Every structure is written in structure tokens, then in C-alpha cells.
Amino acid sequence: MMTINSAIIGCGAIHHRHAAAIHALPETTLRAVVDTDPSRGRQWASQYGCHGYQDYREMLRDPAIDVVHICTPHYLHKSMIIAALKAGKHVFCEKPIALNTHEAAEIAQAAASARGRLAVCYQNRYNPTSQAMAEALRHSSCGKMLSIKAALTWSRSETYYTASGWRGIFSTEGGSLLINQAIHTLDLIQWLAGGVVRVKGVTDSSWLATAIETEDSAMAMLELANGARGLFYATNCHTTDSPLALEIHCERGTLQLRDNTLWRITDKGREQLASDSVPENAKSYWGSSHQLAISDFYQAIQRSGTVQYCNVKQACQSLQLVEAIYRSSQLRQWITVSG
């Protein structure tokens, strides 16, 4: 097995999950971290015993670095992904792939001719409960899917937005609740249903309206590609981060995700199918599966094996859905989700 050298760009809130995952992988070394904030970069470079850079382009010139993790604000993803691919690196980027689908198309073009692989972090697909839902649907253990209902009620304070100035601004975050937090839930819905045909939705801001120019709440109705119906509600205005509540109603029963545990409910009773554990120091609402998602990507790199990780095409699907909800809210009409 060859040794892999990694670098992380952006040493903010989420980078800890990436650093922990890299440290847990065999034959893998965290060789560098990058942050434009010099004290933050120095602190983490010294903590991890690795190189510290302020300019990611300088880091990209290190030929020993194989994989670059991008954990920066959304508006930087496109230029960083393309530069890293051009430098011959593999890239593991945090969601969303970019600010919008125009940028995502440019990335797809660069990825098509790149030597390196590109994955986007939708770690919740790897949750044992998500895998069990997909498995139950594949085997039709409850019959055909009729509808999916998802409610995501999280809490983001004004301080969350002031602490990182790029959040809450269209030009740097691309939106807020939908593109940052609820995109995981929308990704799960479209992944489980095999896509979305059209959507009608509303976005608004209420409790956070004075702190952000973007949305803090949204609801949407979805026509799913498998003929089922999707009902979606999300907000950042709750006073706590409740675990995602998701229900899949099928012809002969219901799959119910509550408190990170998946149940199958049929006329024979209630049966537990899976449960998600939360690693130490991880926030439960982020999901527990960064380690699994990152490990999957590294295995694909090492073995040139089958692509299971979320690639550019798949990462674009949830972004298209997010954009369609924004557009539907503006136009007050159903929007076709291009696929």
C-alpha cells in the first residue's frame, strides 16, 4: 500500500473531523494545513506537527501532497478545487461543491480531464441508518415508496454568523439554511428516491432576519423520480439542534428515523433496523460518518476501485434541488429540477 500525504485548506469548525479521519487512516499522513488566519494556521500546524501555509497555492506546489481537503467558505470551493486538480491532486471538498450550478459545471469540466479524483462530503449517506433505509427500499421490505417526510429543526445563533463573516451573505455562502445545513437532508431525499422531478417551495427569514441577508427557514413539496411525494421542512430557528426526523411511508409499512435510530413499522409491530453513534467531540447533528466517507475516498484512490463516494455529478444533484427551491420561492411556482 502506498503512503498518502494529505493537506487541509481551512482550519475552521469542520476541519477537526477531517484531521481526525486522516489521522485514523493507515499509511496516511497529514502533511500540511492552510489558513489565511496566521494564528489559526500556526496553532493547528503545531498541534498536528505538520507544515503550515497561509497561501494554498504555495501548498499545492509541494509534489509530496497527494490529497487536498477543502474546508473553506463556499465561495472559495470552485477556485480551490480547480487549482488543486490542475496541480494533479486528489480533492475531497466539503459540501456544497460550489456556490451554484454554473460554478459546479466549470468544476465538472475541470474534473473530467483531471488525473486526480474529486469527492464531495455528503457523509450522512454513510450513516448506518441511511444505509439501512437504502437497503430496505432496495429490497422493498415495506413495498413501494409513497412519500418521504423530513423535518430538520436546528439552531444557529447570530454569533454563529458573526463569528465567520462569509456566512449569511449570498455572495459568499450562496444562501444559508438550504445550501449549508439542509442540503444534507435534501441530498438524502433525492438519493433515496433516485432523483427529484420538480419542486415547489418557499424560503424566508424570521428570527435571524436582522443578522443575515439569506434564509433561515424553508418548506417544499417535491415530486420524486420514483413517483412518490416529498414533504420537506427545515429551519435554523429552533433553540436546539434536534436530530433529523424522517419518515418514509410505503405501501406495507413505514421507515421512521427518530433520535438517530431507524425503525420499520408494519402491522406486525416496530423493529429497530439501525442506529447512528456519535464520535467523541463530534456534534450529533453533523452526523457521525466523516470517517467513513473519507476512508471510502482514500480506498478508491489506493485501489483505483469502484466509485462509491459522492462524485461531481451526484454532488450537483442536491445543489440543483437547492437552487430550484430558491427559484420556486421567488416565482411562486413549480420548478423542474434538471438532472
Ligand SMILES: NC(=O)c1ccc[n+]([C@@H]2O[C@H](COP(=O)([O-])OP(=O)(O)OC[C@H]3O[C@@H](n4cnc5c(N)ncnc54)[C@H](O)[C@@H]3O)[C@@H](O)[C@H]2O)c1
Ligand atoms: N459536512 C458537514 O456536516 C459540515 C459541517 C460544517 C461545515 N461544513 C462545510 O465546511 C466548510 C467550512 O465551514 P466551517 O463551518 O468550518 O467554516 P469556518 O468559517 O468555521 O472555517 C473556515 C476556515 O477557512 C479559512 N479560510 C478562509 N479563506 C481561506 C483561504 N483563502 N485559504 C485558506 N483558508 C481560508 C478561515 O480562516 C477559517 O479558518 C463549508 O463548506 C461548510 O458548508 C460541512
